[in-house]
Amino acid sequence: MGYKNKNDMNTYLKEKYYRLKKAVFNLLGNKCAQCGETEGLQIDHKDKTLKKYNVLRQLRCKPWAIILKEVEKCQLLCKKCHLEKTKKEFDRYGEKNSSAKLKNEDVEEIRNFIKQGLSYREIGKMYGVSNVSISNIKNNKTWKIGRAV
Numbered sequence: 001m002g003y004k005n006k007n008d009m010n011t012y013l014k015e016k017y018y019r020l021k022k023a024v025f026n027l028l029g030n031k032c033a034q035c036g037e038t039e040g041l042q043i044d045h046k047d048k049t050l051k052k053y054n055v056l057r058q059l060r061c062k063p064w065a066i067i068l069k070e071v072e073k074c075q076l077l078c079k080k081c082h083l084e085k086t087k088k089e090f091d092r093y094g095e096k097n098s099s100a101k102l103k104n105e106d107v108e109e110i111r112n113f114i115k116q117g118l119s120y121r122e123i124g125k126m127y128g129v130s131n132v133s134i135s136n137i138k139n140n141k142t143w144k145i146g147r148a149v
Contacts, residue, residue, distance in 0.1 A: 013060055016059075016060060017059050017060055020059040020060075020064075020067070021056060021059060024043070024055060024056075024059075024067070024071055025041065025076065027068075027071055028043070028071065028074060028075060028076045029076060030076070031076065032076055032077050032078040032081050033075040033076055033077060033081075034077055034078070034081035034085075035078060035080075035081055037078035037080075037081075039078070040078050040079045041076045041077070041078060042076070042077055042078070042079060042082045043055050043056060043071075043074050043075075043076060044074060044075050044076070044077045044082050044085065045073050045074055046073060046074065046075055047073065048089060050073050051070075051073070052070055053070060055067060055070050055071060055074060058070075094107075094143060101127070101128060101129055102127060102129065102143070106127055107137055107143045110123055110127065110134060110137055111137065111138070113126075114134070114137075114138050119131075120132075120134040120135050120138075
């Protein structure tokens with residue numbers, strides 16, 4: 001498909017994006033899966049651990065069949081419901097956090113190794129995490145003592 005100038009191509013891509021976005025929203029029901037709101041809708045992956053990519057960012061470059069596979073993992077949420085869901089997902093501490101590489105027992109062992117004088121780098125290598133992660137544990141920036149896990 002040849003274009004006489006860059007503006008024609010940009011117009012085509014913008015129209016394609018909005019056409020595909022509308023199709024995705026239609027597939028997902030055009031309303032918030034939680035409260036039924038129809039304004040300010042956002043695409044949300046039901047299980048963030050299964051997310052391969054942001055659907056809207058890939059509309060112009062991925063084939064429709066690939067987009068549909070990702071859309072199957074999604075739902076529409078209004079801004080308020082999406083914010084509440086995201087807050088709950090990120091309000092998980094310790095091993096309840098889905099991105100945690102360590103278990104509670106690992107952190108206790110790490111704290112003991114720190115007390116014994118092992119370097120952060122040595123400890124990090126033992127557990128497959130960075131020396132910065134070990135420092136954050138020691139300084140209670142992550143895995144805080146007394147936090148309900």
